[in-house]
Amino acid sequence: MSDERIGFIGHVWKKAGSASVDLVGASLHVGDRIRIRGHNHEFEQFVESLEVNHVAREIGSPGELVAISVQEPVSERDEVWRISPHVP
Numbered sequence: 645m646s647d648e649r650i651g652f653i654g655h656v657w658k659k660a661g662s663a664s665v666d667l668v669g670a671s672l673h674v675g676d677r678i679r680i681r682g683h684n685h686e687f688e689q690f691v692e693s694l695e696v697n698h699v700a701r702e703i704g705s706p707g708e709l710v711a712i713s714v715q716e717p718v719s720e721r722d723e724v725w726r727i728s729p730h731v732p
Contacts, residue, residue, distance in 0.1 A: 651672075652666055670726065676726055
């Protein structure tokens with residue numbers, strides 16, 4: 645398996661350390677490892693929590709706008725990728 649582009653950053657709430665992700669390619673689960681790529685930055689993190697319309701959920705589906713906590717600064721339109729686990 646390879647990494648999969650699942651969406652992009654929509655709105656950013658800097659003070660809250662969170663951002664919305666517009667899921668266009670696939671679903672997103674709590675516990676997934678993701679990579680966020682922007683113009684001058686790139687980092688990886690685990691999805692620790694996820695909300696849809698201010699309601700905590702375990703899964704966000706394609707076409708939904710989900711909110712996640714982000715560990716580093718992000719910008720609108722940054723790409724969000726799911727990192728596939730390494731299978732020996």
